[in-house]
Amino acid sequence: MIIVLKPNISRKDETAVLKEIRKLGYRPHVMRGVERIVIGAIGDERTHQTLETLTTWPQVESVMRVQKRYKLISREGHPANSNIDVRGHIIGGQKFQVMAGPCSVESEKQLLSTAEAVKAAGATILRGGAFKPRTSPYEFQGLGEKGLKLLAKARRETGLGIITELLSESHAEMVAEYADILQIGARNAQNFQLLIAAARTGKPVLLKRGLSMKIEEWLLAGEYVLSNNNCNLMFCERGIRTFETYTRNTLDLSTIPIIKAESHCPIVIDPSQGAGRADLVTAMCKGAVAMGADALLIEVHPNPAEAWSDGAQQVSLDGFKKLMEELKPFIAAAGRE
């Protein structure tokens, strides 16, 4: 760590800081600059206590970390790309993958018609929420296990893999029984108990970025999954919260090259949540493909205007087919299949 002292402090105040640094297990190294003294504290920042608490001392101006805080998730220690096998479909490999389906599972007819349509258009994984986190307690909360059973039925009939959201630690086993990928939603992205429960099922985990999560925090949340012995983690950008109100969220596509640089895990883009508007989804998908995303997660509904949740951002079955056609030249340009 680097500790910057305030200008013009006494030798006694300096010595007190050095003593505390040693007490906390680091070896101090003093540099006398033009106006300020800077101390390098040498030691492993991940195994020792942080020195950031020294900022409460009046003679200390600031404390900066040197090491990265994440380890297993990091590309430093794992230079090759990881990829994840979901019923034979590889996420993070040469083939570009599309996950599609309704925001919520509403009925057998709604789900099966969507499943068949998205499969015909080229999707390989079916999304659909059985447990829904809703801003208001008066909104539809999902069909629960009945929804999971419908997802399983759709899988049997179409061969698509299944991704669905895990909302509660107490459901982890049940949801893992039906799903091929467990989705952790934006509102639970730092619900660490849920992350641990998901990791322990052994199923692949898709971790959405929290609404105001810094990339470092997202990587560290992913570290909770890997450090609980589950290396099948993928990140999913779904838009962050900003001041802009034209879109529901601001989709941060720069996360694609950043996650690829910092981590070995695949990156998935969710343009539906990202924009909150169906009319922007196609353009967002093209950008995601061109920038190197490994997969897309798209909301598709047979009749968006009557969807039980988030209708404004779901594309129709025809819209999805057209979208998949339009993506083809960009997938090729990106060197993917």
Add this chain to the structure above:
Amino acid sequence: MIIVLKPNISRKDETAVLKEIRKLGYRPHVMRGVERIVIGAIGDERTHQTLETLTTWPQVESVMRVQKRYKLISREGHPANSNIDVRGHIIGGQKFQVMAGPCSVESEKQLLSTAEAVKAAGATILRGGAFKPRTSPYEFQGLGEKGLKLLAKARRETGLGIITELLSESHAEMVAEYADILQIGARNAQNFQLLIAAARTGKPVLLKRGLSMKIEEWLLAGEYVLSNNNCNLMFCERGIRTFETYTRNTLDLSTIPIIKAESHCPIVIDPSQGAGRADLVTAMCKGAVAMGADALLIEVHPNPAEAWSDGAQQVSLDGFKKLMEELKPFIAAAGRE
């Protein structure tokens, strides 16, 4: 709801919208404006499905809600202030309350010395984390039930009430056995399963504002507590995430008059998380008192530089005593005791 159509749409497109509005259970009321047609859809927005999904239709420009989405939490239906009795200390009443204690429970000595000091200085409730949500899996995660037992011991010895964080649905019963108030942290503010579990214990709940939670979303999260038959809810502002990096968060003190206007529940301010810097805590507390907060939640530690978590924002025992002295004239000016 209000539906605004795009300019120059055909009569047929207009009729289709009217038909759908009726199908979803509302009564449409058409107004022809200068450039656009505006439709008022009359019906209870909380019992019918939302019409916001109509924005996927090409002829619809925008859809706006008219009703407020919250109900039990709202001052409209409950004009008087609610207050909460915590072992005889009333939160939301005439007396201003201070909750204080360490970020994490670390040891008996640390906790008891803090408890005695904060009580002597005028606090009535002891805070202390036994389960800690930490950004990295490699950081101290709290003493768990051992920490809860130490809190209970501190209560026996000092008579202070106890507030501590609930992190997991599966701990709800255990934590409720020891605590007088269950704290829901910012990262779990939209973990609705946890909110429901907390509500069902029957214990008072302190709901922190999420890092990027709009006030409406915060009120709706509170609605999850009240609609699960627990009316002992208090809101706690602890700073929101903005672009500013000088402070860890931006403490939004405007929440005090806003929560008082919209809701009947008490509002508590946490200046420690809010600033992330001990040197700003005193000024923040003065502002909170002057603006009408019902209580403060302050992090206090016997030796902040060696705290196991969040040392930079904890004030020392002496600092806390001085702070409490400095607040007195402002509490009086605010007409509180």
Add this chain to the structure above:
Amino acid sequence: MIIVLKPNISRKDETAVLKEIRKLGYRPHVMRGVERIVIGAIGDERTHQTLETLTTWPQVESVMRVQKRYKLISREGHPANSNIDVRGHIIGGQKFQVMAGPCSVESEKQLLSTAEAVKAAGATILRGGAFKPRTSPYEFQGLGEKGLKLLAKARRETGLGIITELLSESHAEMVAEYADILQIGARNAQNFQLLIAAARTGKPVLLKRGLSMKIEEWLLAGEYVLSNNNCNLMFCERGIRTFETYTRNTLDLSTIPIIKAESHCPIVIDPSQGAGRADLVTAMCKGAVAMGADALLIEVHPNPAEAWSDGAQQVSLDGFKKLMEELKPFIAAAGRE
């Protein structure tokens, strides 16, 4: 406009609102909903005074606009794409354009070597700052008119068009004498006097998005240019300010489809400011091309580590050549040349 009244207000309070609406020139239209009265105020919102001020009245809950606030910039009244001719290079047409060059003009050698390299790689317009807005008064403020003369020399020698920033109303004539496009920087995006001065030179104007500018505000700032009789406006997204610190700004690529939907003006992407990191520029450019941008604005420097400003985000001459190669398949996939 739509005026929502609070629940349970008296007939007298309602009448007072109706009277004021009429006084301000609108025709009121009352709808009685389930809980609230909603009033449609019919009249041209752009020629009458706003009714938003009614929110100061105790019986008024909220006031919402119906009309869009922009006019000349809007695609509603101008369905075809506008395009801008810069010395024979068309921005907003079939050919994809690249503007490239150093952040600051530093010397003849630096500028000419860059100009030749970017031309060879396919750029058609040379960027370079002669007047630099710097966060600190102690940082390099640009070469001023000497820089403009070097840009003019580079144009003579290479045939590239010139884009450079206009910082001050008092420089408008001078800068317009040398430049082919006047750039308005993010910090001046709502400096309306500067926008008017730029518009009045008759030169094409590139308007960067302000650091925290909503899209509606950006369009309205553009309206200042068009309403001052200059229709050669292009918008330039360069990243917005968010909570994220990994990148300097968050490049909001969703602005591409949004500006295309709302306006007829071309949209340019600046990935250098957008990311603030040279290693992310290539991926950002690919995304921008795929999503339908009309042009890119890229910072290129012969030796970024010794640049006098913003070195961290400038790509080298070799890096730029490689970037242009990598973009080709995406330009083709986007149906551009």
Add this chain to the structure above:
Amino acid sequence: MIIVLKPNISRKDETAVLKEIRKLGYRPHVMRGVERIVIGAIGDERTHQTLETLTTWPQVESVMRVQKRYKLISREGHPANSNIDVRGHIIGGQKFQVMAGPCSVESEKQLLSTAEAVKAAGATILRGGAFKPRTSPYEFQGLGEKGLKLLAKARRETGLGIITELLSESHAEMVAEYADILQIGARNAQNFQLLIAAARTGKPVLLKRGLSMKIEEWLLAGEYVLSNNNCNLMFCERGIRTFETYTRNTLDLSTIPIIKAESHCPIVIDPSQGAGRADLVTAMCKGAVAMGADALLIEVHPNPAEAWSDGAQQVSLDGFKKLMEELKPFIAAAGRE
């Protein structure tokens, strides 16, 4: 500066960095840590070129500053509070000051009636906009010089000092002729040419914080005023832009203790812009007083519902009188007059 190298780099790559550091005028100091090499570059960061450009080098992980970038504005070199004499009213001294008046000057009657009312209630300085920066070109742009003349008349009749906004470099002399304080608005807070023009008039300058301006950037913008030989600068917090939509802006009251800690200049709070809602102004003012602000800037209008600009945030004359009464105990508690 501190330069952190990536793990496992070669000796040759390290040497190249050291050579460049020396070339740019710093003396390098190498520390070998557990995983990374850290280099302290010793030299005055304000007189040498920044080393941040080294981040373009592949072997460099990050570069951090050590020194503060501001100088004249800083409390380090000027420990005593500055104060500013405005026609005998001292801002930054023992007496708490209130500046009040309409958003825009609309007419003689409107301005004079407001001036008399705010004076009677205890204000000492009259605010009023003659040149208005408006989001849309179709909104009222202010009365211009006619407005300035009315302000001067109000001063003659009441003895109040005058504060009004400077919008354009070309108006600097004219506005300075009429005004006692020049206000730089949020949208121009980094319009450095305007700041320089304002500074050079010699009049006191009130610098509002930009909508998304970091505190460091605000201090550096202030540095533009002081470094142009004008030491009569005061900062004015008026709310920042965040994701919250309940209020127009988020008033960041933590700026009061922060500006007091970092700088010797007075700090003024504008609760009207800060909240954008008249009903929140009183609470905001109480908080500002309690936290140590030197002055308030409050929008007051004889008939807010018919104001030509920003009616929603202006308080009525009666409302202002009541507000001033309610502030008295807090001014006393803060040890002010």
